Amino acid sequence: MTLDCVNSLYSYPPENNIEVLLISNNSSKEELQKVVHGVDRYSNTKVLEYNNPFNFQKINNWGAEQATGRILLFLNNDTELVKQSRGLLDDMIKKAIEEEVGAVGCLLLYGDARHVQHAGVRLVSGGGAEHLYIHRTLDDVKEGVAYPLVKDRRVTAVTAAALMVEKSKFKKVGGFDEEFIVCGGDVDLCIRLNDKGYGAWYVSGGCKYILHKESTTRSGSKIPYIDYLKSYESYINAYDFKTGDKFLPFKHERGSINV
Amino acid sequence: MYKKLIVRAVRKSAHLSHKSSLKLSRYSKRVEHRATQIISGQKSLNVGAQRTTSIDELLLENLPQITPIKPMLPATGRKPTVTLLLPTVNKNLFFGGVATAIISASLLAKQKNFNLRVVATFKGGHADIKSFLAGNGIVFNGEIELLNISVVDNFNHRELDIHPEDIYMASAWPDAYVLELLPLKRKFVYLMQDYEPIFFSNSDERVLAEYTYANDNYVALCNTKLMYDHMLFMGHDNVKEGTWFEPAVSHQDKTSNKLNKNKKRMFVYARPRVKRNLYYNALMAIDDVFASGGLNPDEWEVFAAGQDDVPEIKLSSGITIKNLGKMSMGEYYDFTSTVDIALTPMMAPHPNYPTLELASVGAAVVTTKYNLKQDLSGYSKNIITTEPDYKSMSLGLIQASKMNEKTKLKNASTANINKNWIEALKGPIDKISKII
Known part of the structure; x- marks a missing residue:
């Protein structure tokens, strides 16, 4: 899975030089060896070990400290760039370096390359944070819906499964809040970036996408209660009590359950 | 009688089916998790046939009443509420402490011009709260919502949407316990109607119940001065910020039926x-x-x-x-x-x-x-x-x-027993309203 991700990154790289840091968190020796061996051929790829108890925020903050580039791309190892990803990272970079832009995300499809996994995150009336059009087919929501995925869009947040941000902006807000453990930290990061004047953007690039094979990695995982508390405390500050999400307010759409 | 038996049987089977679906869900999660481990080449921590249980599952099974509540964003346009948490909501239980809790919460909501939410945290049921209040001389013109959050989600949490301006009230210790975990903007009202640790022998429940008094994120509203004094006597000085009331007792005018009996x-x-x-x-x-x-x-x-x-x-x-x-x-x-x-x-x-x-x-x-x-x-x-x-x-x-x-x-x-809830609670509710 990790090697598929790295190989795909080199198959569809951005125009700029990249440095790839693979952060191993308590991986098995065999798995780690396989990855080290597999990325041997990439001179600008390093495998680093962060063998502390799992904390998504700490791992990424630590990884960001080790990175030498100007722009960070946090990318889950269960993602894979494909033919339809070509040029997407360049589109994201162009957006990320704009002065008033913070986190930049993109369209992620599930492993079947049909169903939407992520196209921006919105705050939901009576709920929490939700991925826009999650589980809908791309054909359904590409166009002709309230928030067509074919267009770039200002959003409340983007997922850290594929999140790009300039390192200076990331550092300015202190990176991910390490009191979060598993989830919610990405939305919180975007909200804090926004508070500093750096808005989150969903970059479409004409519906280019990356695959996110999340269902094979998230099953059985437990979300600690602290994540819910921290999320609420963060989200409530970005929430509009009249309209809900400030950028993707609720609109009735036929056949839709998510918007 | 026969109908009641059938209803009980239905209730029992619903309860058993709920329990078994929870067990099945947990088992499925373990199978799914293990399958994922096999697919991704991870080693299982399970040794042989020995079952590993997470602390959350263990607590859910043994102390379900303290299952945490997941705070959710409020629905758009929702007005702030006084939200009363009750372990069980059932119109047949609307007397004594439960009735007092509903009446107190409604009067606080009236005072604040808030809506009222009554939330069953452990077992839900149907009830016409507006009529109940009317029966106690309280006209409540705001909205009343009855919620049941007793069902836990896949991650063993209950859910409740929280408006930052909401005022929360609990009367039973498990509800106070879960309120203390929530990121509430205001202190919650702890309606103390009994010294609940003494309900239990020396046990986890006793310690947990006692623990709810030790925090300072509540304002105590004690049912009777005696209750208030008892809290102080037990060393819970946190109640000093709060107050007490003397309860009202209804139907005190029926005093004429005794003389015509044989025995x-x-x-x-x-x-x-x-x-x-x-x-x-x-x-x-x-x-x-x-x-x-x-x-x-x-x-x-x-x-x-x-x-x-x-x-x-x-x-x-x-x-x-x-x-x-x-x-x-x-x-x-x-x-x-x-x-x-x-x-x-x-x-x-x-x-x-x-x-x-x-x-x-x-x-x-x-x-x-x-x-x-x-x-x-x-x-x-x-x-x-x-x-x-x-x-x-x-x-x-x-x-x-x-x-x-x-x-x-x-x-x-000549008894010194309140007859009217509105009068009985006026001063204490005014005080509580000013504090929170």
């Missing part, structure tokens, strides 16, 4: 499932008072009420205690006005409702002392407090039998 009526408040009710000491006391000749068995009939499944009990003197079970409020008030003497023991720091209700309709009531609760004649001279042992109660019954009807009716008319 005098004794009533025992019988809730054997509630240990602090001292049910068996009470039975021994009644047995003793007739067997010893303290009262003449030929002149008395004895009734019990408070719990359905209490058998009729034959005493050594030949008298049978007839159980009236759980009565409707109307039946209960009609009955209380026919009672001559009552025995309402309760190993608790506050005067219980039956004691006040019966005293206010002209019955002589024997209840038990506990800690600071030594003398309740300040409420009504109809109330006699005794030590909680059966012999003392027996002597108390003799003393009660000696009060004549005229005196009891006079004591009822």
Whole structure:
């Protein structure tokens, strides 16, 4: 899975030089060896070990400290760039370096390359944070819906499964809040970036996408209660009590359950 | 009767099916997790056939009442509410402490011009709260929402949407416990109606219940000054920021039904499932008072009420205690006005409702002392407090039998027991409203 991700990154790289840091968190020796061996051929790829108890925020903050580039791309190892990803990272970079832009995300499809996994995150009336059009087919929501995925869009947040941000902006807000453990930290990061004047953007690039094979990695995982508390405390500050999400307010759409 | 049996069977099977679906869901999650581990080449931490249980699953199974509540964003356009958490919502339980909690929350909501939410945290049910309030003289024009959050999600949490301006209220310790975990902007109102740690033997529950008093993110609203004083006596100085009220007792005007009976009526408040009710000491006391000749068995009939499944009990003197079970409020008030003497023991720091209700309709009531609760004649001279042992109660019954009807009716008319909830709670609710 990790090697598929790295190989795909080199198959569809951005125009700029990249440095790839693979952060191993308590991986098995065999798995780690396989990855080290597999990325041997990439001179600008390093495998680093962060063998502390799992904390998504700490791992990424630590990884960001080790990175030498100007722009960070946090990318889950269960993602894979494909033919339809070509040029997407360049589109994201162009957006990320704009002065008033913070986190930049993109369209992620599930492993079947049909169903939407992520196209921006919105705050939901009576709920929490939700991925826009999650589980809908791309054909359904590409166009002709309230928030067509074919267009770039200002959003409340983007997922850290594929999140790009300039390192200076990331550092300015202190990176991910390490009191979060598993989830919610990405939305919180975007909200804090926004508070500093750096808005989150969903970059479409004409519906280019990356695959996110999340269902094979998230099953059985437990979300600690602290994540819910921290999320609420963060989200409530970005929430509009009249309209809900400030950028993707609720609109009735036929056949839709998510918007 | 037959219908009730069927409904019970349906309820039981629903409960069992809910439990088994939870078990199945947990088992499926483990299988899914293990399959994922195999696919991704991870080693399982499970050794052989030994099952590993997460702490959350263990707590859910053994202390389900403290399952955390996941805070959700409020629905758009929702007005702030006073949100009352109750372990169980069921219209048949709208008396005593539950009724007091609903009334207090509604009056606080009225004061704040907020809507009211009543949330069942452990077991939901149907209820017409507006009508209930109207029956207690409270006109509530705001919206009332009844929620049931007893169902846990896949991650063993309950969910509740929280508006930053909401005011939360809990009366039972598990609800206070989960409120203390939530990121509330204001302190919550802890309606203290009993000293709940004493419900348990030395145990986890006892420690957890005690722990809820130790935090300072609540404002106490104690049901009776005695309860407030008891909290201070137990070292919980946090209650000082809060206040207390003296409860109101309804239907105090029915004081005329006693004189036309062939036999005098004794009533025992019988809730054997509630240990602090001292049910068996009470039975021994009644047995003793007739067997010893303290009262003449030929002149008395004895009734019990408070719990359905209490058998009729034959005493050594030949008298049978007839159980009236759980009565409707109307039946209960009609009955209380026919009672001559009552025995309402309760190993608790506050005067219980039956004691006040019966005293206010002209019955002589024997209840038990506990800690600071030594003398309740300040409420009504109809109330006699005794030590909680059966012999003392027996002597108390003799003393009660000696009060004549005229005196009891006079004591009822001069009782210092509130008749109206709005008046009873006005000052305390004003105070609480200003604090939070």
